[in-house]
Amino acid sequence: xxxxxxxxxxxxxxxxxxxxxxxxxxxxxxxxxxxxxxxxxxxxxxxxxxxxxxxxxxxxxxxxxxxxxxxxxxxxxxxxxxxxxxxxxxxxxxxxxxxxxxxxxxxxxxxxxxxxxxxxxxxxxxxxxxxxxxxxxxxxxxxxxxxxxxxxxxxxxxxxxxxxxxxxxxxxxxxxxxxxxxxxxxxxxxxxxxxxxxxxxxxxxxxxxxxxxxxxxxxxxxxxxxxxxxxxxxxxxxxxxxxxxxxxxxxxxxxxxxxxxxxxxxxxxxxxxxxxxxxxxxxxxxxxxxxxxxxxxxxxxxxxxxxxxxxxxxxxxxxxxxxxxxxxxxxxxxxxxxxxxxxxxxxxxxxxxx
Amino acid sequence: xxxxxxxxxxxxxxxxxxxxxxxxxxxxxxxxxxxxxxxxxxxxxxxxxxxxxxxxxxxxxxxxxxxxxxxxxxxxxxxxxxxxxxxxxxxxxxxxxxxxxxxxxxxxxxxxxxxxxxxxxxxxxxxxxxxxxxxxxxxxxxxxxxxxxxxxxxxxxxxxxxxxxxxxxxxxxxxxxxxxxxxxxxxxxxxxxxxxxxxxxxxxxxxxxxxxxxxxxxxxxxxxxxxxxxxxxxxxxxxxxxxxxxxxxxxxxxxxxxxxxxxxxxxxxxxxxxxxxxxxxxxxxxxxxxxxxxxxxxxxxxxxxxxxxxxxxxxxxxxxxxxxxxxxxxxxxxxxxxxxxxxxxxxxxxxxxxxxxxxxxxxxxxxxxxxxxxxxxxxxxxxxxxxxxxxxxxxxxxxxxxxxxxxxxxxxxxxxxxxxxxxxxxxxxxxxxxxxxxxxxxxxxxxxxxxxxxxxxxxxxxxxxxxxxxxxxxxxx
Numbered sequence: 099x100x101x102x103x104x105x106x107x108x109x110x111x112x113x114x115x116x117x118x119x120x121x122x123x124x125x126x127x128x129x130x131x132x133x134x135x136x137x138x139x140x141x142x143x144x145x146x147x148x149x150x151x152x153x154x155x156x157x158x159x160x161x162x163x164x165x166x167x168x169x170x171x172x173x174x175x176x177x178x179x180x181x182x183x184x185x186x187x188x189x190x191x192x193x194x195x196x197x198x199x200x201x202x203x204x205x206x207x208x209x210x211x212x213x214x215x216x217x218x219x220x221x222x223x224x225x226x227x228x229x230x231x232x233x234x235x236x237x238x239x240x241x242x243x244x245x246x247x248x249x250x251x252x253x254x255x256x257x258x259x260x261x262x263x264x265x266x267x268x269x270x271x272x273x274x275x276x277x278x279x280x281x282x283x284x285x286x287x288x289x290x291x292x293x294x295x296x297x298x299x300x301x302x303x304x305x306x307x308x309x310x311x312x313x314x315x316x317x318x319x320x321x322x323x324x325x326x327x328x329x330x331x332x333x334x335x336x337x338x339x340x341x342x343x344x345x346x347x348x349x350x351x352x353x354x355x356x357x358x359x360x361x362x363x364x365x366x367x368x369x370x371x372x373x374x375x376x377x378x379x380x381x382x383x384x385x386x387x388x389x390x391x392x393x394x395x396x397x398x399x400x401x402x403x404x405x406x407x408x409x410x411x412x413x414x415x416x417x418x419x420x421x422x423x424x425x426x427x428x429x430x431x432x433x434x435x436x437x438x439x440x441x442x443x444x445x446x447x448x449x450x451x452x
Numbered sequence: 453x454x455x456x457x458x459x460x461x462x463x464x465x466x467x468x469x470x471x472x473x474x475x476x477x478x479x480x481x482x483x484x485x486x487x488x489x490x491x492x493x494x495x496x497x498x499x500x501x502x503x504x505x506x507x508x509x510x511x512x513x514x515x516x517x518x519x520x521x522x523x524x525x526x527x528x529x530x531x532x533x534x535x536x537x538x539x540x541x542x543x544x545x546x547x548x549x550x551x552x553x554x555x556x557x558x559x560x561x562x563x564x565x566x567x568x569x570x571x572x573x574x575x576x577x578x579x580x581x582x583x584x585x586x587x588x589x590x591x592x593x594x595x596x597x598x599x600x601x602x603x604x605x606x607x608x609x610x611x612x613x614x615x616x617x618x619x620x621x622x623x624x625x626x627x628x629x630x631x632x633x634x635x636x637x638x639x640x641x642x643x644x645x646x647x648x649x650x651x652x653x654x655x656x657x658x659x660x661x662x663x664x665x666x667x668x669x670x671x672x673x674x675x676x677x678x679x680x681x682x683x684x685x686x687x688x689x690x691x692x693x694x695x696x697x698x699x700x701x702x703x704x705x706x707x708x709x710x711x712x713x714x715x716x717x718x719x720x721x722x723x724x725x726x727x728x729x730x731x732x733x734x735x736x737x738x739x740x741x742x743x744x745x746x747x748x749x750x751x752x753x754x755x756x757x758x759x760x761x762x763x764x765x766x767x768x769x770x771x772x773x774x775x776x777x778x779x780x781x782x783x784x785x786x787x788x789x790x791x792x793x794x795x796x797x798x799x800x801x802x803x804x805x806x807x808x809x810x811x812x813x814x815x816x817x818x819x820x821x822x823x824x825x826x827x828x829x830x831x832x833x834x835x836x837x838x839x840x841x842x843x844x845x846x847x848x849x850x851x852x853x854x855x856x857x858x859x860x861x862x863x864x865x866x867x868x869x870x871x872x873x874x875x876x877x878x879x880x881x882x883x884x885x886x887x888x889x890x891x892x893x894x895x896x897x898x899x900x901x902x903x904x905x906x907x908x909x910x911x912x913x914x915x916x917x918x919x920x921x922x923x924x925x926x927x928x929x
Contacts, residue, residue, distance in 0.1 A: 132792075132793075132912075132913060132916075133784075133786075133788070133789060133790050133791055133792065133793075133897075133899055133912075134788060134789040134790070134899030134900075134902050134903050134912065135782060135784055135788040135789070135791070135793065135811065136627065136788045136789055136903055137902070137903060137905075137908060138903055138904050138905075138906070140906055141854070141906050141907070141908060142854045142857055142906050142907050144906070145857065145859065145906050146857075196854065196855075198857075234855070235855070236854065236855050236857065237854070237855035237856050237857045237858060237907070238855060330859065330860060380857050380858050380859040380860070381857050381858050382858075383858075384860070385858050385859070385860035385863055385871075385873065385874075386860065386863055386871065387860070387863065387864065390860070430874075434871050434874070434890070435863060435866075435869045435870070435871060436869060437712065437868055437869050437870045437871075437890065437891040437894040438699070438703055438709045438710075438868050438869050438894060439699065439709045439710050439711050439712040439713075439868065439891065439894040440709075440712055440891035440894055
C-alpha cells in the first residue's frame with residue numbers, strides 16, 4: 099500500500115514470491131474487510147441447537163409418561179414446519195433455510211396437551227409457522243410462534259385442548275390425578291381449587307402439557323442451558339425467583355384465587371418451559387439487561403394472576419408470554435443502557451479526527 | 453505510592469487468555485532492513501514538512517521532517533543511509549494519502565552512525581518541563597499514544613499545564629499484544645526512571661499505573677521501588693480486552709467518563725503506554741532518539757512468534773520472512789480486533805504499530821481460547837465441543853451473515869455500555885438522529901460487538917458508516 103518500488107532487487111522478488119498476503123476483502127466465505135478480524139466460534143446454529151437439545155430430557159420424560167405417540171406428534175410438527183418453511187423461503191427468496199425451525203417445531207409440540215388430535219397438530223403447526231414466516235423467519239417474528247399456534251387452537255378448540263391424559267396410569271399415591279377417563283383436571287386446576295400441593299410434579303406424576311408435565315427434567319435441561327450460557331441467565335432466573343417470591347406473596351394475599359404457594363406455580367403448568375424456552379426465546383424477548391429483568395418479572399406476575407382468572411389455567415403461560423412479547427420494543431427503548439460519556443450532553447460530540 | 457484497592461475491572465469486555473502463536477520469549481533484535489518507508493503523518497496529528505532531499509545522506513536519528521507550528525512530531529531517520537525518495541504515497545494503516553520518505557541503508561558492513569539528541573548534563577529533575585518537553589519532542593516520543601503526549605511544542609490537543617493526571621497503560625489485553633509485557637520484564641529500570649521523567653515533564657501531576665494482575669512480580673517490584681513517591685498510584689487490573697483503551701482505563705482507574713468523541717485531555721488526563729515510558733527514558737538519559745519500537749510478531753501463521761525491537765519503517769515482508777511466515781496468511785498491523793489488514797509486503801511498521809499478526813486462513817481459521825473462572829473470563833457460550841476445554845474463535849465468517857436473533861450479547865459485551873445493534877440498525881436505516889440520541893460517538897471501536905455476534909453481523913462496520921455520515925452532514929452544515 100505504500101509507495102511502489104520501481105526497481106525491486108532480486109531478493110525482494112524472491113520475497114514476494116514466498117510471502118503471500120491475502121487481500122483485505124478475502125474470497126469465498128471470507129468476507130472480512132476491516133477490523134475486527136476475529137469472530138467468536140459460536141453462531142446461530144450453536145445457540146438454537148443448544149436450545150432444542152436442552153429439551154431432549156423433557157421429550158424422553160414425555161415419552162415415558164404418555165407413550166410413544168409423543169414422538170409422532172413431534173415428528174408431525176417438524177414435517178409441517180419444514181414444509182411451510184421451505185415454501186415461504188422460496189416465496190420470499192430468502193437465501194438459505196434458517197436454524198430456528200429446530201426450536202419452533204419442537205416448542206410447538208411441547209405446548210400441546212399430551213394426546214392431541216392429529217388434525218389439530220397440523221392446523222396449529224400451520225398457524226405457528228404462519229406467525230413465524232410471514233414476518234420473515236428467524237429473528238423477525240415479534241411473537242413467539244409456537245405460542246401463537248397454541249393460542250389460536252385454545253381459542254378455536256377449547257375442549258380438545260383441555261384433554262389431559264393421566265400419567266403413569268394409577269401411580270400409587272397420586273391416584274387422585276389419575277382418573278380412568280382422559281383427565282380435564284390438571285394439578286394446577288386441582289390446586290387452585292384448594293387441593294393438596296403435588297410434590298410429585300418434579301417427577302412428572304401429574305397430567306399437564308405434553309412437555310410441561312415432567313418438571314424435574316425441564317429443570318435439568320434448563321440448568322444445562324444456564325451452564326452452556328446459550329440462554330441469557332436473566333430471564334430464567336428472574337422468572338424463577340419472581341414465581342417463588344412474588345408468586346408466594348400474591349398467593350399469601352389471595353389464597354382462594356391463586357392457590358396455596360409460589361412453589362406450586364413454579365413447578366406446574368409448564369412454568370419452567372416458559373422460563374427457560376418460551377419467554378427466554380431471544381428473538382421475542384428484550385435485548386437490554388434491564389429490559390430482560392423487567393420482562394421476566396412482568397411475565398411471571400402475569401402468569402400467576404392469569405392462572406387465577408382465566409378458565410384454562412394451564413394456558414396462562416401462553417397468553418402471558420404473548421402479551422409481554424407485544425411490549426418488547428417498548429421495553430428495549432425505556433431500558434436502553436446509558437452509554438459512558440453521554441452525560442456531557444451535546445457538547446462532547448465533536449467527533450474524532452475526520 | 454499506594455496500591456489502590458484490589459483487583460479492578462470494567463463492565464463488559466472479554467478475556468483472551470490463550471491463542472495460537474502468541475509471542476513469547478525474550479525481546480529480540482529485529483533486522484536493520486535494506487530500506488525503510490517513513491510516512492510523515494502519524495496518529496491524529498498533521499503532516500510535518502520534509503527537510504531532506506533525494507540523494508542526501510542521513511544519520512540514524514537525524515530529523516527528516518519537522519514543523520513546530522503544526523500539531524505534529526518530527527519524523528526521524530531510522531537508519532544510516534541515503535534518501536532515495538520523497539513522494540506522495542498512502543499511509544499503511546488507514547490508506548489515506550501522505551508523504552512517504554524512503555531511505556536506503558548503507559551497504560554492508562552496516563554500522564549505525566548516530567545523531568544523538570541535544571541533552572543537557574546533570575540530573576533531569578532540575579531541567580524543568582520546558583526542556584524535557586523539547587527532548588521528548590525531538591526524540592519523536594510524543595507521537596506515541598492515541599492522542600499524543602502534550603509538550604509546549606503542540607504535540608497533543610492540550611497544553612501540558614492543563615494536565616492533572618497521567619495514566620500508564622501497562623495492561624495488555626488485546627489478543628497477540630505482548631510487547632509491553634516483554635518491555636516491562638527486560639527494561640524494568642528504564643520504566644521506573646521513565647515514570648519519573650514523564651512526571652517531571654508534565655509538572656505537578658499524579659501518575660496512575662494500570663498493571664495486569666497476572667504480572668505479580670512486576671507489581672511487587674514496582675511497589676518496592678516506588679515506595680516513597682506519593683504521586684504514584686498502582687492499580688492491579690484484570691487483563692480483559694479492551695482494558696487498555698483510553699476511555700476504559702480512565703473509567704476503571706479514575707471512575708470518570710471521557711465525553712463522547714473527545715480526547716481524554718478534556719478531563720486533564722493523558723494516557724500513555726509502557727513503550728512511551730521506556731522511550732522517554734532512552735531519549736532523556738541516553739540521548740537516544742526513538743528510531744525503533746517493540747512489535748509483537750505472532751499469529752497462527754508464524755513459526756517463531758516473538759517480541760522484537762524493530763526499526764520504524766521496516767517493511768512487514770522483511771519481518772514476516774525473518775520470523776518464519778508460513779503459507780498465505782492474512783496479515784494485520786496491530787491486534788486482530790483493532791488493527792488494519794495489509795496487502796503489500798512493503799507496508800512499513802509505523803510508530804503506532806504495536807503488533808504484526810499473521811493468521812492462517814482458510815486452511816485453519818481457528819484460534820483457541822481457554823475458558824476459566826476468572827471474573828469476566830470468556831463470557832460466552834460453552835458449546836464447542838460440548839465438554840471440551842477449548843473453544844474456538846475464527847477469522848472467518850462461518851456460513852455468512854444471518855438475521856439478528858436479538859440475543860443482546862452485543863449489549864452485554866460493550867465496554868462503553870452502548871446498544872450496538874440498535875446503533876448499527878439506525879445507521880442502516882439512515883436514522884442518524886436516533887444514532888446520535890444513542891451517543892454513537894461514545895463508541896471506541898473495540899470491535900467486540902462484531903466479534904461476539906452469533907449472527908456474524910459486522911456491527912462495528914455499521915456504526916463506523918453511521919459515524920462517517922454524521923460527520924459529513926456536520927461538515928455540510
